[in-house]
Amino acid sequence: MFKRIFKALSNNIAIDLGTSNTLVYMQGNLILDEPSMVALTIDKNGVEKKILAIGKEAKEMFGKTPKEIEVIRPIKDGVIADFYITEQMIKLFIKKASKFKRIISIRTKIIISVPYGSTQVERRAIKNTALAVGAHRVEIIENVMAAAIGAGLPIESSDASIVVDIGGGTTEVGVIALGGLVYAGSIRVAGDRMDEIIANYIRSKHGLLIGNLTAERIKMAVGSAHSSIDNTSMEIHGRNLFDGLHKKITISSSEICGALGETLNQIATTVKQALEATPPELSEVLLNSGIFLTGGVSLLSGLDMLLSEVTQLKVTVAEEPLRCVAKGCVAAMDYITTNKIYIKNN
Ligand SMILES: Nc1ncnc2c1ncn2[C@@H]1O[C@H](COP(=O)(O)OP(=O)(O)OP(=O)(O)O)[C@@H](O)[C@H]1O
Ligand SMILES: [Mg+2]
Structure with missing residues (x-):
């Protein structure tokens, strides 16, 4: 008992x-x-007062609130x-x-x-x-x-494993052997940056104002990291930058792939730097095991292909x-x- x-x-x-x-x-x-989101009431002096909602409920409110309510992300x-x-x-x-x-x-x-x-x-x-x-x-x-x-990698083994975790705020690369980090690198560039870039691209190229949540939906639905991915498209609605009226456009995955080029390059460079810094004794093992991708952005279409091309290694998206x-x-x-x-x- x-x-x-x-x-x-x-x-x-x-x-x-x-x-x-x-x-x-x-x-x-x-x-x-x-979602790591919080909706707060704000008093007339701009001081945050109390929490109204958290998580999914707060995300639902994002971009639709009156000025007395603010939806924030407390982790940046x-x-x-x-x-x-x-x-x-x-x-x-x-x-x-x-x-x-x-x-x-x-x-x-x-x-x-x-x-x-x-x-x-x-x-x-x-x-x-x-x-x-x-x-x-x-x-x-x-x-x-x-x-x-x-991701189920054999971290205690003397054979190295390499994992790339790409979330909303950070891209992190780790080379692991014998239960420790042999090398790690991190940049504060990941999914959120992609959303910003997509929103900016749609504003400058199509004259359409959209919020970051719409940009995130575009990234998930037709986003692509490799030109060989089938070109799909989707219709999006927003506010015309010039007359403020409702406007709709069609956006394609090849356009998004082009817009994300620089960000994808930064991610690929971070992975390459990890490989360059890996001791030669471990590099050979990586040739067999390859790279494992985790984090939400690993689901971006064609990202595994891009990283495989850049590193000449097999790239596997981890389960869940x-x-x-x-x-x-x-x-x-x-x-x-x-x-x-x-x-x-x-
Ligand atoms: N199918 C998908 N295609 C592209 N991006 C996706 C997909 N699903 C989720 N994402 C993106 O993954 C990111 C969230 O991933 P994740 O939950 O791993 O991040 P996080 O752990 O909260 O952030 P961090 O680790 O950077 O602090 C978001 O930018 C989201 O838009
Ligand atoms: Mg994470």
């Missing part, structure tokens, strides 16, 4: 606090997967931009996911992922946020390490790429207790 009580009190929570999406696993089960480029709101968002997510049961207990351990390039100050802030949510212990793991574990980091955090909890992976935890 005591054992059962002890187990009930020792909930382990894994959190992937992403720029675009927050995922929460509790005792190995996915209990929440929602993978790091916390607003500590108080992030803490409240996590608390509300956990409360929502637990269906009003108390799941944070005196023995709750939280493991949370951070971008590779994040500073000590940023790491401490994330740790403090998780402590403020009520955890009694907080572990931090780097996104690429979690992504590699979640949007969940790899969170699943890796869950598994990392076991690795940490057995000291099988090296984690900078400060």
Whole structure:
């Protein structure tokens, strides 16, 4: 009986606090997967007052709110931009996911992922946020390490694995062997930048004003990273830049592919730099295993082809790429207790 009580009190929570999406696993089960968005009321002096909605509900409100309401993303480029709101968002997510049961207990351990390039100050802030949510212990793991574990790569092996995680705010590349990061690189360029570029392109080329959420939908529906992808198109609606009236245009994947060229180039360069920095003894192994892609942008049509062409390596999109980091955090909890992976935890 005591054992059962002890187990009930020792909930382990894994959190992937992403720029675009927050995922929460509790005792190995996915209990929440929602956009990292918060809707706030603003008083007439521009001061934020209270949280109206979080997650999907807040995303639904984006771009449609009166001026007294603002929808924000408290995580920018993978790091916390607003500590108080992030803490409240996590608390509300956990409360929502637990269906009003108390799941944070005196023995709750939280493991949370951070971008590779994040500073000590940023790491401490994330740790403090998780402590403020009520955890009694907080572990931090780097996104690429979690992504590699979640993608099922043999991270403990002396044979290297390479993983590229492309989310909303960051692109991270990690070369992993013997449970540690042999090389890691990160740029704060990923899916959000693509949305901005698509919106700017449509404004300048077609004279149509669209929001970033519409741009994201275009990226997902007809976005492409390689010219050999079948050219599909979609109709989009927006406001005419010149007369302010409603306008509709058709946009094709080849146009989006062209517009995204520079961003795709930056991502490809980051991957190439990782390969160049990999010790020659490990490079040979990478020829067989290839590169694994995780994160939402790995679903962009033709991205695997582009990276394969640039690196001359096989490129595989991991299973459930949007969940790899969170699943890796869950598994990392076991690795940490057995000291099988090296984690900078400060
Ligand atoms: N099918 C798709 N095609 C292209 N992009 C996609 C697709 N599905 C999701 N995305 C993009 O993936 C990004 C979100 O991915 P993910 O949830 O991995 O990011 P995140 O973990 O929140 O961000 P980060 O790791 O940078 O902090 C968004 O930019 C989204 O538009
Ligand atoms: Mg991520």
